[in-house]
Amino acid sequence: MTRQRPAVLIARTVFPEVVAHLQAHADVTMNETDAVYSPQELMAQLQGKDAVLTTGSERVDATLLAACPQLRMVANIAVGYNNFDMPAITAAGVLATNTPDVLTETTADFGFALILATARRLTESEHFLRAGQWNRWSLDMFAGAEVHGSTLGILGMGRIGQAIARRGAHGFGMQVIYHNRSRLDAATEADCKARYVEKDELLRTADHLILVLPYSAESHHAIGAAELACMKPTATLVNIARGGIVDDAALAQALRERRIAAAGLDVFEGEPRVHPDLLDLTNVVLTPHIASATMATRKAMAMLAADNVIAYLTEGRALTPLNPQVLQKG
């Protein structure tokens, strides 16, 4: 007797080799247009599917799960998974996976790129040049903040935070301080040359503050007007974590009033919309959520999501499960 092949939806367009890999094990339907499905479209596309590959653009919640009772697995092509309602997913007995590790170093590289671009006023000076405004050179032209030897503050010290700490401490001779829900063990702190401080000290002391913490109700607006007011007027702020961790309206105001020097943002509240006040400012570097975007890393992320789907649908296991209790029940 031939067993029916599982059915998998890929909710966005992924690389051909990832589709081919999945097709060896399952019947695959892919969103070839790459346009983000509305919740209703996603629900319709998921009928009869055993698993789905999602990105941060697709929300998986109790309403969706109730409408798709045959769905057994949701595989996010991202390390962050705030698009997943984890209690609802687990209650429905659905396995969830994400893509940690494969993007750590690439994302840390980009975090550092934004620290450098923000401190050294890279995009602001390029726009000036392209606009034909460069007609003479002067000593203080686009003079920014020092990066090497300065104090790097890291809020959120998971794998990516640690990779940024190592770059700062070992590559740029920075003093690294961090704040995290739980303190790292002594060996990891020594490897990262990072010192644990309370959040208040982090805000007051950092020359460059980078946010690398997951988004949750607890971290919503972790950086708002009050926190920005604690920072040095010469400080820079970089957010590569998630929109919503920073109160973008409060940040725009702080930047406009030069209460901090500059910011670098890869993620935004309500993205792909960007707070209009940010667009008018010159002292902010803005990028469209691309911290993990190298071809090699994006392929590795999509392949890991596919491997998770194949492992679960064919062998009942997963490489990077978010709710392993579902595996134990199965």
Ligand code: GLV
């Ligand atoms: C990107 O933001 C990710 O969470 O992987």
